[in-house]
Amino acid sequence: MSVFISYSTKDSDFIDKLSIKLIKNKIPIWLDKWEMQPGDSLIEKIQDGLENAEALIVVLSQNSVNSEWCKKELSAGLMRELEEKKVIAIPAVLDDCKVPLFLRDKLYADFRSDFDTGFNNLLRPLSKLFSEHMGRKKDNDIITDYAINWGIDEDLFFLSIDLVNWYEKQRKSILLTINVEANVQGTRRFEEQLSHGVDWLMKETVITLLYENTRLRELDILVQRDSLFRLKVLMRDINSDIDFKIIIKASLMGEDNHNDMLIHLVDYLEMLNDSRKLRLK
Known part of the structure; x- marks a missing residue:
């Protein structure tokens, strides 16, 4: 488009x-x-x-x-x-x-x-x-809002993705966060890109790597009403010497009807990747 x-x-x-x-x-x-x-x-x-x-x-x-x-x-x-x-x-x-x-x-x-x-x-x-930073997708009665931020924090490159799924009929929502931190080599690469005015390249690279990661694509998350889902994953860019630490969190919010919810991470990764392709077209 x-x-x-x-x-x-x-x-x-x-x-x-x-x-x-x-x-x-x-x-x-x-x-x-x-x-x-x-x-x-x-x-x-x-x-x-x-x-x-x-x-x-x-x-x-x-x-x-x-x-x-x-x-x-x-x-x-x-x-x-x-x-x-x-x-x-x-x-x-x-x-x-x-x-x-x-x-x-x-x-x-x-x-x-x-x-x-x-x-x-x-x-x-x-x-x-x-927009590079915000977006919304509506699928029937489910609305997904998301925000993407990136930069340097405590001397390392970070990418933070916050997603909120609104389930109108069930009167509840899910907060999903994907926090990515690069190693020193990745941070240096980002700083080089930043100096040339293309700091968005690292963000788009990370979104691509998340989308292509088999473990993440196959991850089903059971979001429980009384506990926080938390998972730590290590990811490497095989085309460089860059490692990424990923922390995924998910929590259930809204009316408590004693039901847990299951989400498929690939649905969100595909949405983010589709937005990436649209920006780079």
């Missing part, structure tokens, strides 16, 4: 600046001049980009509102939004142009006076879709 940008080629300088800024903020984008190869069908590529889009940025200017090609893109994008209610349409206003009627009820990012202010307005709704 990615963000589709509808724009006029006459606004290419702005689009280049916007695209680079979005990528630096880990927002995957679909831009026709980046995606096209010699011999590709322009219409088919545009359709593929719209069909796989999670969000639609509509760059509005005096150039674009008069562009027939942009009007066609907008029509297809808004049709999909109306039909599936999944695509977020975000207008980005560059100048004092006439905003199309079907976009006037949308909150827009205003780039007319200041780029940074407009970009921050644009980033807020996109962060809900592509």
